[in-house]
Amino acid sequence: MGSQDQLNVCLIGSGGVGTIAAVVLEKAGTKVTAVLRSKYAVVSEKGWDIESIDHGNVKGWKPTRVVSTVTDAATEDGKPIKYDFVVVSMKQLPDLYSIVEIIRPVITPSHTAIVLIQNGIDIELPIIEAFPTNPLMSSVSIIGSKTVGDNSIVQIGTDNSTIGPHFHECGGRSREEQLATTKEFIRLYNLGMKDAPKKPVCTLTEDMPVARWHKVLWNGTFNTICAINRMDVGQVCRSDGRDRLLIPMMKEIWNTARAAGVDLPESAIQSQAFRVSDDSTFRPSMLIDVDYGRPMELEVILGSVLKRAEQTSTPAPITKTIYELLKMRKWEMEQAALVEKGNL
Amino acid sequence: MGSQDQLNVCLIGSGGVGTIAAVVLEKAGTKVTAVLRSKYAVVSEKGWDIESIDHGNVKGWKPTRVVSTVTDAATEDGKPIKYDFVVVSMKQLPDLYSIVEIIRPVITPSHTAIVLIQNGIDIELPIIEAFPTNPLMSSVSIIGSKTVGDNSIVQIGTDNSTIGPHFHECGGRSREEQLATTKEFIRLYNLGMKDAPKKPVCTLTEDMPVARWHKVLWNGTFNTICAINRMDVGQVCRSDGRDRLLIPMMKEIWNTARAAGVDLPESAIQSQAFRVSDDSTFRPSMLIDVDYGRPMELEVILGSVLKRAEQTSTPAPITKTIYELLKMRKWEMEQAALVEKGNL
Numbered sequence: 183m184g185s186q187d188q189l190n191v192c193l194i195g196s197g198g199v200g201t202i203a204a205v206v207l208e209k210a211g212t213k214v215t216a217v218l219r220s221k222y223a224v225v226s227e228k229g230w231d232i233e234s235i236d237h238g239n240v241k242g243w244k245p246t247r248v249v250s251t252v253t254d255a256a257t258e259d260g261k262p263i264k265y266d267f268v269v270v271s272m273k274q275l276p277d278l279y280s281i282v283e284i285i286r287p288v289i290t291p292s293h294t295a296i297v298l299i300q301n302g303i304d305i306e307l308p309i310i311e312a313f314p315t316n317p318l319m320s321s322v323s324i325i326g327s328k329t330v331g332d333n334s335i336v337q338i339g340t341d342n343s344t345i346g347p348h349f350h351e352c353g354g355r356s357r358e359e360q361l362a363t364t365k366e367f368i369r370l371y372n373l374g375m376k377d378a379p380k381k382p383v384c385t386l387t388e389d390m391p392v393a394r395w396h397k398v399l400w401n402g403t404f405n406t407i408c409a410i411n412r413m414d415v416g417q418v419c420r421s422d423g424r425d426r427l428l429i430p431m432m433k434e435i436w437n438t439a440r441a442a443g444v445d446l447p448e449s450a451i452q453s454q455a456f457r458v459s460d461d462s463t464f465r466p467s468m469l470i471d472v473d474y475g476r477p478m479e480l481e482v483i484l485g486s487v488l489k490r491a492e493q494t495s496t497p498a499p500i501t502k503t504i505y506e507l508l509k510m511r512k513w514e515m516e517q518a519a520l521v522e523k524g525n526l
Numbered sequence: 527m528g529s530q531d532q533l534n535v536c537l538i539g540s541g542g543v544g545t546i547a548a549v550v551l552e553k554a555g556t557k558v559t560a561v562l563r564s565k566y567a568v569v570s571e572k573g574w575d576i577e578s579i580d581h582g583n584v585k586g587w588k589p590t591r592v593v594s595t596v597t598d599a600a601t602e603d604g605k606p607i608k609y610d611f612v613v614v615s616m617k618q619l620p621d622l623y624s625i626v627e628i629i630r631p632v633i634t635p636s637h638t639a640i641v642l643i644q645n646g647i648d649i650e651l652p653i654i655e656a657f658p659t660n661p662l663m664s665s666v667s668i669i670g671s672k673t674v675g676d677n678s679i680v681q682i683g684t685d686n687s688t689i690g691p692h693f694h695e696c697g698g699r700s701r702e703e704q705l706a707t708t709k710e711f712i713r714l715y716n717l718g719m720k721d722a723p724k725k726p727v728c729t730l731t732e733d734m735p736v737a738r739w740h741k742v743l744w745n746g747t748f749n750t751i752c753a754i755n756r757m758d759v760g761q762v763c764r765s766d767g768r769d770r771l772l773i774p775m776m777k778e779i780w781n782t783a784r785a786a787g788v789d790l791p792e793s794a795i796q797s798q799a800f801r802v803s804d805d806s807t808f809r810p811s812m813l814i815d816v817d818y819g820r821p822m823e824l825e826v827i828l829g830s831v832l833k834r835a836e837q838t839s840t841p842a843p844i845t846k847t848i849y850e851l852l853k854m855r856k857w858e859m860e861q862a863a864l865v866e867k868g869n870l
Binding site for chain 1: 751754755757761762764765766767770771843844846847848850851853854855857858861
């Protein structure tokens with residue numbers, strides 16, 4: 183596929199999750215081109231300082247190539263690059279930018295496989311519409327990894343993920359061919375993690391919508407309610423709120439999934455409601471976004487659930503209320519940011 | 527009624543609202559005994575320093591008598607006092623204390639009229655049950671008054687209130703007699719405010735439940751949602767939240783009132799939703815409680831609405847969600863207070 187049989191990977195979104203993926207994929211022998219925006223200057227000069235439970239401590243690590251724009255990533259030495267995989271690990275903020283437009287320059291029609299390591303529901307729909315001939319897969323990942331300071335990555339949780347294809351017309355590829363592309367990516371990923379001490383795994387699922395809705399049972403409830411009430415996961419678990427609010431809200435999301443044709447098992451609600459231990463001090467991503475006044479992934483986590491609920495006439499009043507509260511908070515955070523920039 | 531024809535008033539709850547009521551009632555010629563708990567030592571020594579839009583600046587003001595317990599208030603010079611009015615302006619926190627048990631020592635059956643200057647719905651029910659022979663009225667008050675520091679009161683808003691009787695069996699008193707007692711209290715209150723420059727008024731309503739549900743349309747929505755999102759009233763108004771969340775929630779409360787037999791006018795929702803100007807920086811009481819980690823009046827403001835909704839099978843899912851979020855926040859605030867006291 184790539185030049186000299188080395189696979190070409192373009193990574194877009196080099197935060198805590200994406201940079202670890204770059205480490206893994208380079209260990210697997212692929213050539214990774216990382217697109218960095220705000221951190222381009224510091225990382226192209228100094229590389230990343232990585233402390234990782236899976237990969238140990240590495241100073242000044244860089245992927246093969248670091249560029250500052252997707253347009254730069256699209257060519258090398260004046261020649262277009264045909265990427266085998268484009269891995270997207272940016273935040274999903276459809277009201278701020280379009281993933282489709284961002285990745286377009288590095289997608290070779292009928293060739294490049296697109297890998298979304300991102301949160302949310304129905305995130306595959308705009309990609310399939312824009313790139314109908316490209317294989318598409320997504321990953322639901324549990325990895326305690328984040329950027330610290332300018333160019334450091336700290337990963338405290340083992341990299342476990344579930345990846346599956348989003349089957350579509352795909353330029354006439356059969357279901358088996360689409361599955362094979364996903365399996366190839368999983369093989370690479372596990373190859374890159376084979377020396378890690380804690381046995382991280384990247385697992386295949388053939389029903390990705392189930393995996394994504396399963397995750398949104400947790401993300402749509404714990405993540406959002408922790409953010410609204412500024413409580414950590416353990417506090418939410420220890421309060422009555424889990425029984426009185428989160429589980430009823432999970433039922434709305436579960437019903438919506440069913441109505442949308444995604445058959446979550448009956449046990450999913452209990453398993454997600456009691457997945458994290460009551461003494462956890464974990465602060466989910468949306469709570470951290472509130473802490474730092476950063477944009478939240480509200481639309482793909484709850485907005486998409488509500489769209490499906492409306493399409494299928496599934497009652498979801500708790501979900502709607504939580505969504506509207508966070509929309510208000512988002513408005514307030516945006517206003518505060520404008521004031522800070524002197525624009526208001 | 528009182529000795530030498532002077533009316534005896536016992537005031538329980540000497541915060542921003544209660545202390546201004548004490549000033550007004552003393553100006554009207556009544557003898558006010560104020561029960562102060564935490565502030566007894568400082569106020570009995572130094573009095574209150576008052577800055578009031580209605581009553582000007584007064585240093586070291588005290589009502590006729592200041593006591594530290596309701597039991598002390600019940601007697602003077604070893605003789606029991608027969609109070610004509612007991613005015614209650616404590617916070618309504620039924621899960622922390624019982625107003626009935628607190629005021630019992632100063633209630634003379636068949637004689638004392640009870641005046642509740644408090645928030646919430648159905649706050650009259652336990653009083654009527656405990657004191658079936660006593661006249662009862664309540665006040666819905668708009669007054670920008672608060673305590674500052676140890677013994678200061680700052681009142682920036684004119685004292686406007688609506689008072690009405692809660693009609694009940696009342697030891698055989700007719701509706702007219704109960705109304706007459708309320709009118710007497712209103713006469714006194716307006717007498718005490720007659721020299722105020724900005725023409726504050728205390729107005730009679732003969733349908734107090736309507737007035738209280740009208741107020742809870744605002745209190746149950748703006749007050750609670752400002753507290754959850756830590757936004758001021760103007761921010762809530764300027765965000766989409768007013769249309770998308772607060773007005774639908776007001777509809778639930780309006781429907782609940784109707785189902786409970788309280789006929790709020792159709793216009794009530796619009797008038798409450800647009801009562802405060804969009805540039806208001808007002809921080810409602812519950813938001814201030816969250817700011818300072820103090821108990822919120824959640825049960826009488828939303829808990830009672832939800833009880834009525836359940837009794838009448840009125841759907842109120844938004845209200846329930848807002849209530850549960852604040853219950854969680856309340857739990858977290860209580861835990862934080864225990865940690866501070868070293869009990870956890």
